[in-house]
Structures are given as structure tokens and as C-alpha cells.
Amino acid sequence: MTDYRVNIKRLLNIIALDQTYIEFTFTVVIFVFFDPASRLLPADTSYATRSMWYGTSISIPYFVNLFFAPLLSSLSDEFGRRKFLLFEISSAFTYLLMAALAIYLGYLWLLLVSFVIRGAFSRTNTTALAMIGDACPKHNKMADMGRLQFAIGLGACLGPIIAGFFAKGFFFDTLNFSLPFFIAAGLALINTVLTYFLIEETLQQSSSSAFSAKQETSRLKANLLSIKHVMTHPDVLKTSLLLLLLQLSWSTYYQFISPLLKVTYEFDTHLLGIFIGVIAFWIMVGAGPVFKFMHNRLKLSPTRILNISAGLEIAGILIVIATYYQLLPNYFLWISAAPITIGDVLAYICIVSLYSNAVSDHMQGKVMGVNFLIVGLVWGSSGFLGGILIGYSPILPLFLAPLGAIASLFLINASFGRKMILNYSA
Numbered sequence: 001m002t003d004y005r006v007n008i009k010r011l012l013n014i015i016a017l018d019q020t021y022i023e024f025t026f027t028v029v030i031f032v033f034f035d036p037a038s039r040l041l042p043a044d045t046s047y048a049t050r051s052m053w054y055g056t057s058i059s060i061p062y063f064v065n066l067f068f069a070p071l072l073s074s075l076s077d078e079f080g081r082r083k084f085l086l087f088e089i090s091s092a093f094t095y096l097l098m099a100a101l102a103i104y105l106g107y108l109w110l111l112l113v114s115f116v117i118r119g120a121f122s123r124t125n126t127t128a129l130a131m132i133g134d135a136c137p138k139h140n141k142m143a144d145m146g147r148l149q150f151a152i153g154l155g156a157c158l159g160p161i162i163a164g165f166f167a168k169g170f171f172f173d174t175l176n177f178s179l180p181f182f183i184a185a186g187l188a189l190i191n192t193v194l195t196y197f198l199i200e201e202t203l204q205q206s207s208s209s210a211f212s213a214k215q216e217t218s219r220l221k222a223n224l225l226s227i228k229h230v231m232t233h234p235d236v237l238k239t240s241l242l243l244l245l246l247q248l249s250w251s252t253y254y255q256f257i258s259p260l261l262k263v264t265y266e267f268d269t270h271l272l273g274i275f276i277g278v279i280a281f282w283i284m285v286g287a288g289p290v291f292k293f294m295h296n297r298l299k300l301s302p303t304r305i306l307n308i309s310a311g312l313e314i315a316g317i318l319i320v321i322a323t324y325y326q327l328l329p330n331y332f333l334w335i336s337a338a339p340i341t342i343g344d345v346l347a348y349i350c351i352v353s354l355y356s357n358a359v360s361d362h363m364q365g366k367v368m369g370v371n372f373l374i375v376g377l378v379w380g381s382s383g384f385l386g387g388i389l390i391g392y393s394p395i396l397p398l399f400l401a402p403l404g405a406i407a408s409l410f411l412i413n414a415s416f417g418r419k420m421i422l423n424y425s426a
Contacts, residue, residue, distance in 0.1 A: 008147075019156050021096065024162065027180075028164075032103055053108070059383035069123055069126055069369050070366070073366055088127060089192050092191075098111075133367075145356070149286075153287055164272060204362075240370060243371065249401050249403070250313065252382045258272060275334070286341060310408045315339045317402045
């Protein structure tokens with residue numbers, strides 16, 4: 001059997017490639033809905049209608065994920081991580097191929113169906129988090145969670161830059177905006193093969209076996225008991241509240257900075273791809289040297305790191321708003337990406353580590369399913385609401401963005417907030 005460190009390194013490479021082709025879509029989909037040259041909508045479609053369909057499309061995967069992320073994560077606790085990771089990566093191939101054909105042919109309904117498939121099955125991060133929770137010793141878990149976020153950032157950095165380069169540069173009259181999606185589908189197929197041959201199982205004991213060892217019960221009842229245990233665990237509930245607030249700020253910024261840049265500052269596909277790549281670069285910086293400095297050198301507690309993270313998110317969003325109203329030069333839009341992105345990734349590393357440490361190894365899938373249940377709820381809601389708001393003004397969603405981080409600071413530092421959320425993490 002392969003040493004767990006080797007298996008984790010292989011997993012990180014698989015996830016980096018997965019995020020590369022998944023992030024192809026984020027840059028291009030802005031232009032698919034807002035560029036008059038796109039075949040998806042008639043050229044005379046109003047801005048408000050384009051905004052509505054954009055908000056609907058980006059929210060669909062997250063609303064679908066509300067059901068499927070906890071389900072697949074729970075099933076991975078019973079039947080193993082490897083087969084679900086393989087299924088999720090192969091589903092990404094299906095999603096990307098359908099999206100490419102939808103854009104090429106100009107079928108909005110087909111694109112929406114592809115987003116449903118993405119939300120339902122193409123969610124590798126949940127499984128990857130559970131695999132790290134399975135394999136890594138508790139004392140090293142936060143560091144490995146940071147390495148996973150670095151791998152995600154690497155893929156998210158490369159993907160938008162590559163997609164922006166190919167979106168309009170080659171065969172545009174024939175392929176329209178579909179070429180990056182066809183390329184991404186090919187990469188997903190390659191990643192499926194790599195996963196099949198390189199990744200080994202990390203789950204050592206199923207949930208039903210663990211619960212049956214403690215009390216005589218059926219396999220189904222044992223799994224239901226383990227789900228109840230995770231969903232009602234006080235530490236899981238506390239962490240979920242904090243995750244919800246911080247993700248509200250990050251999701252609103254990440255989903256609506258691109259329409260702002262496209263509509264207000266007239267970024268083309270290549271420049272927007274570079275901007276999204278820069279955001280991902282700051283994910284790598286935050287998950288790499290910044291996190292190591294805070295965690296290894298300064299020995300900061302999760303509470304201290306979360307305080308710093310929330311402050312950074314608020315500062316980054318306020319810089320965007322000040323720049324929009326010409327209180328700062330336009331290049332501050334690029335500067336704003338650093339604090340909010342580093343703040344988010346630091347907070348997320350702490351939060352997923354708290355989730356993982358709250359439950360036993362055989363329930364890692366379920367607790368990470370709760371994680372993505374919260375993430376899906378927040379991203380879906382902010383995406384849909386933001387899609388309506390940008391129909392009035394592209395800056396409106398950014399006014400909502402700081403609220404979650406401000407609330408999280410209040411809860412962390414108020415006396416009742418410390419007892420309610422983070423007294424167990426110090």
C-alpha cells in the first residue's frame with residue numbers, strides 16, 4: 001500500500017488539475033451572458049435580462065449542491081472515498097462537454113442542465129477534504145488543509161488565464177466562446193484516467209461498522225445515527241455559523257467582481273482571466289507562506305487568525321467600493337484582491353480543520369458535507385440575489401459583501417459570541 005504522504009501528494013495534484021479546468025468556466029461564462037457576440041442570447045437582449053440569467057446560472061450549481069453534497073459525502077463514509085472522487089471527476093467531463101455544446105449551438109436550456117450536473121456531481125473538494133481528514137494525523141491536519149487550499153489556488157490561478165487566452169483568440173467565428181470548455185472537457189477526461197490509476201482508498205472503517213461496533217443496530221440505522229450525530233454536534237453547529245457569515249462576504253465578492261470589471265471597466269476576456277488568476281495567486285500566497293508564518297512561526301490560535309481574516313475581507317471590499325466612486329485610482333481594484341482573498345483562505349483553512357477535528361475519522365465525509373451544504377446555500381443565495389441587484393447597478397452586490405465579515409467579527413469578539421462559537425478552538 002502506498003504511504004499516506006504519497007497518496008496525499010497525488011491527491012493534491014489531481015485537485016490542482018481539477019480546479020484548473022473547472023475555473024476555465026468562471027471567466028468565460030461572464031462573456032457568454034454579457035457579450036452581444038455570444039450565441040447564447042439574442043444580441044438585443046437587455047442588460048437586466050442578461051443579469052437575471054447570469055445570476056440564475058451561477059446559483060444553480062450551489063442550490064443543487066445543497067442536496068447532493070451531503071448525500072455523496074455521507075455515502076463516501078460508507079462506500080469509500082476513491083470511487084466517489086472518480087465519479088465526481090468523470091462527471092466534470094460530462095458537465096464541461098455539455099456546456100461547450102450549449103455555447104457552440106446557442107442552447108440556453110442545455111447550459112442550465114450542464115450547471116445542474118456540475119452542482120450535483122462535480123464537487124471534488126468535499127471528497128478531498130474528507131480524504132485528508134482520514135489520512136492525516138490530528139497535529140498535522142491544519143497544515144495539510146492549507147496544502148489543499150494551495151493546490152486549489154494553483155488550479156484556480158492557471159484556469160482563468162488559460163481560458164481568457166483561448167476564449168476569443170482561436171476560431172471564434174466558428175466556435176464562439178465554446179473552445180475553452182472543449183479544452184476543459186479534454187483535461188477532465190485525462191484527470192479521470194489519472195485518478196483511476198494513482199489514487200488509493202483512505203477510508204479505514206465505514207460509519208455503519210463503527211456504530212455497529214458500539215451498539216447492535218442495522219446498517220441503515222447506524223448511518224442515520226452517524227448523520228444525526230454530525231448534524232447536531234455543538235462544535236459543528238458553531239463552526240457552521242461562522243462559515244456562513246464569512247462565506248457571505250467572499251462569495252458575493254468573487255461572483256460579482258467580474259461583472260463589475262466587465263461592465264464598468266470594460267475588461268476583455270484575456271484581462272479578466274488575468275484578474276481572476278491574480279485572485280487565485282493570492283489564494284496560494286495565503287494558503288502557503290502567510291498561513292505558515294501565522295501558524296508555524298507566530299503560533300496564532302484559530303481565533304486570532306479568524307479575527308485577522310475577517311478584517312482583511314472587510315478592508316478588501318471597502319477598497320473596491322472606494323475605487324468605484326473614484327476615491328482611489330483604478331489600480332486599487334487589483335490591490336483589493338490581496339486582502340480579501342488572503343483573508344478568506346486563512347479563515348477557510350481554520351474552519352475546515354475545526355470541522356474535521358470535531359468528529360471521528362469515519363464521519364469526515366458527513367462533516368465536510370455539512371461544510372459544503374453551508375457553502376452551497378450561501379453561494380447560491382448570494383448569486384441569485386446579486387444577479388438581480390446588478391440589473392440596477394453593478395456595484396450594489398458589493399455593498400452587501402462586508403456584512404457577513406462584520407457580523408463574524410462581532411460574534412467572535414463579543415462575550416456571548418466567544419462562548420457560542422469559538423471557546424472550543426482556543
